[in-house]
Amino acid sequence: MNMDPMERYVAEAREYINARLASDYGKDARLELEIPAARADFACPCFILARKSGKTPQQIADGLAAGYAGSGLKMWAENGYLNINADPVSLAAETVTAIRTSGDDYGKTAEGREKIIVEHTSINPNGPIHIGRARNALIGDTLVRCFRHAGLNVESEYYVDDAGKQVTMLVWGVQHLEAPTTGIIKPDRKLVDYYIRASELAGKDEKCAAEIQEMQRRLDQGDPEIVRSVRMIADDVLEGIKESLSNINVRLDRYSYESDLILNGKVAGVIDKLKKLPEAKEDGGAWYIPIGGKDGEDGEDRFYFTRTDGTSLYTTRDVAYHIDKFSRADRLVDVLGEDQKLGIRFLSAALKLLETGREPDFLFYSFVTLPAGKMSTRAGSFVLLDDILEEGKRRAKEEVLKRRSDISDAEATAIASVVGLGALRYNIVRLQAEKKVVFRWEEALNFEGNSAPFVQYAHARACSILEKAGPWSAGSVAYREEAELALCKQLALFPSILRDVSRSMAVHRMAVYSHELASLFNQFYRLVSVLKAAEGVRTSRLALVDATRQVLRISLDCLGIEAPRSM
């Protein structure tokens, strides 16, 4: 079973070129094979060799093209390039067959020997998820899904910060302030009110600030009573967060609590080890490690890992957390906002000093802002994930009702739910993570063009054709039409896309791929008829529709988006 239909063609092209170059230009002659190329499946630019050999690039390319006697590839010389195509007819048939025999495993090419932990979301349990934080969850979840489909051994993990100042403030608020009168039941949305009021009060009331600081100190020392009450309230908020995450198809395999690292002594252990480092310095009772800035103070950053009172800081605990994660995995990936970059420099430096050679990989993303500017909890200028999802489903339902009068209200709601969520997820994940995004409703809930509904619609179309086809079975398949061959080529590319996403962690490429696949299927659909095709051709086309359906579904699943049978 050939899981990557393109593989043997690439290998044949490489083999042929290397053999020819060795015999014609000497054993050290090398040309690079571009995959993919602009005008062909692969291409060899012949410019470098031209200088050494005294021939023109075009002459070299001509010679290589003319000498090919095999049958799997088509070669031609153009503008100094040797252009190479996999034979489209055999590639098409092989691809469709490979997909239909691989099923859900199509694209799975990795061996999965090493264990990977992807940490993502990790939102402080002091309030609900807004769209900026949701970007972390969606990028992280998409990455995990792509890893998994590629065949990697991956586990997702949420780091619950129940030992920091934010939760402490929340807990203080719950213990000292009046219950909110908002009438909201969902715990994350209800409890955040305590946090907002407590943090406001701490800013102007010294007694309140002192109490919070004392609570923080006892928490850091693992005072069982404080830890218990903090954990209880954090878990309450976390329930609300989990509900929101579950609504957008995000599930984490494991939740790790920061307070556990204090209770089991791992934080204290890290502090001990850091203090013993030759680099460590003391500053009035507080300990730090100088980072960067060669000699003297110029450009030096200080990684403080204890306060004057001996308590730990966030990054100190994060070091302990990463050492713990490394004891459970071969490779770590952290999905983080770009504001974390400095802290991560400290983390990496500390890990390098303590655990030689083991550092996590980081996937940083930029912030989501509103057209009016930054999101601010205090100013009430933020867009909650729950609200976007609800609005998305509402808008999607309007669209469904515009088009479908033949279905029940329950069916329309079900379709709207899948489409609304899809639109949301797709629009967050379709962009490079480093790009900053301005949240606009019209863009976030786009239902046409470069959007999830476009891809979902193609899937529903494929399902509809297959449903109407009645019983059929494809033996051997064959394709001749341009639209068929182009579609098959895109299907053949899927394993390499999955490989690329796994390597680069550029999850937006999966969104781009799914859109291109849907687009080619739509072209095929308009140009070529399936159900009314002549017998023989008909079953081949049904097999192609089925293979496309399959890959669309896998792509959407990588994006955490459901593939509806009907829209």
Add this chain to the structure above:
RNA sequence: GGGCGUGUGGCCUAGUCAGGAUAUGGCACUUGCCUCCUAAGCAAGUGGUCGUGGGUUCGAAUCCCACCACGCCCGCCA
């Protein structure tokens, strides 16, 4: 001031890591297409000094240098 990141048609964007051919899609706009497997679609068209200026190269959106604009960070916060 220092560090990191981003800059591609009116708007959003791919391509940048591993330099290569006529720069990818989408939105908007113009024009066709539902007696035909779902028009959330298809076909065609208008629109681009790839932030600016240098450099390297046979060849630069891509690499190097400088500058400009925007974002993030520069706490014994998280």
